[in-house]
């Protein structure tokens with residue numbers, strides 16, 4: 316959705332679209348093979364990539380606040396409908412700054428989830444994001460922790476009967 320939102324805003328030409336398509340093809344296949352070899356490594360790598368994304372969007376917000384990105388702070392700048400629908404952005408909260416906040420929150424969640432999975436033993440530990448009946452939203456917990464949930468934390472929750480083993 317992040318990619319679709321930015322594509323809707325900037326309508327890249329054929330060359331740029333091809334480069335995005337090719338990069339996705341290369342990344343997808345490399346990640347697929349990488350995941351077969353070491354899921355932990357892949358989750359850790361994605362965790363760090365997402366960490367960079369959070370830092371980049373934070374820098375972007377700082378620069379918008381300093382007035383260094385006038386195109387995005389222009390009151391006439393419209394964000395695409397696809398973004399308003401996807402994030403259910405309320406009326407009056409649909410600026411580029413709001414959109415970046417939503418996107419950054421997603422990245423923070425991806426970062427926490429991937430670092431958490433990177434902290435776990437892939438062969439024996441439960442996946443805290445697969446549970447359905449514990450009432451605990453591990454996704455929210457992980458989003459608030461840049462380094463993810465510690466393995467000990469996840470296992471303690473399961474030992475105390477919260478969550479189901481998957």
Ligand SMILES: [Fe+2]
Nearest residue numbers: 365421422425
């Ligand atoms: Fe992400």
